[in-house]
Amino acid sequence: MSDDDIQYPIYLDYQSTTPVDPRVMEAMQPYFSEIFGNAASKSHQHGHDALAGIEKARKQIAKAINAKPQEIVFTSGATEAINLAIKGMALSDRIKGNHFITVATEHKAVLDCFDWLKRQGFDTTILPVDSEGMLTVEDVVAAIRPETAMVAVMAANNEIGVLQPINEIGQACRERGIHFFTDATQALGKIPLDVQAGQVDLLCGSGHKVYGPKGIGMLYVRRSNPRVHLEPLIHGGGHEGGLRSGTLATPLIVGFGEAVELSCKGMKSESARLNELTQEMLKKLKASIPDLKLNGIADKRLPGNLNVSLGCVNAEALVAGLSSKVSISTGSACTSKEVLPSHVLDALGIDEEVLRSCIRISFGSCSSILSANHAMLAIADSYKRLSAFG
């Protein structure tokens, strides 16, 4: 590949979404046309064929997290899975108490569900993180009360990429008989996940973050030791063990299963490649931006994530000015519509002014050294121009 082959804008926003892997497209293709049956039609071949595709995907996803296939519930995405996990627990008549715990750096879907909990009269605790974005198992244990029903801590952060000690937290919750839910949307297919080792009761993921299609997600719901009881939010034909009614999106589910399997197969080599690329690009950026600082802990983070503050330059202006050359974001896509500074960076205690200079770069499958180099040059160039004005 030569410089002329670079396609602009260079996409460096893989934590916002990913392109569908061509092998995933190929696996999905027949399920739009030939294999179009309704998986709930038990009486004929068309239904059986669609069901076979779905059951394969269920196995592929279960294997990726060391669960049983019947513990995977398909949803429209991670947002819906998060709503089902938290609200479904709150509305269950088997709920153990009225107190829920989570962390300030969670995805908005989790935090907004916690707002809902509060409005419904539940007690909630939102734990702070340290200046590197980390939570400890001791922090969680200290917040647990006799009436705590659930602890929700994400596996990998979507803005700063930090990895929380979910296995330790899960074990501590299990010892105390409290349900543990982890939003693993950024972690699935990127880092090893094991619901047995982590004593996880509920775990969610999404197709479009792992080179699968948009509009499909899943919730792992533990069925034994202990069985988790949720109240469904969507009622109807009783699909997905009664937990999520509605005709299953066969092509999307097949694609999601394939995407997860492929990501897990390539995990070791791809994470090594992305880690190396990320380190190299961080060095490059540091060399041209003297005030640059990495946000979030350096050694426990998702491969491919770089969230940095640039000092005095306004990130919104930088990202907008760069948009013909590089696609990156300031904070997360969900909050960048508002001009409000990211709640995640705010939770790290970063100064208001510095906070407005933060950008998130996320590398992925199509990021090469060559394209990344071009992107870093463009960012450094834009920084120079803007800081000359400042």
Ligand SMILES: *Cc1c(COP(=O)(O)O)cnc(C)c1O
């Ligand atoms: C993207 C994301 C979500 C939302 O997923 P959708 O499938 O787009 O609804 C939730 N949590 C995290 C950590 C995410 O990165």
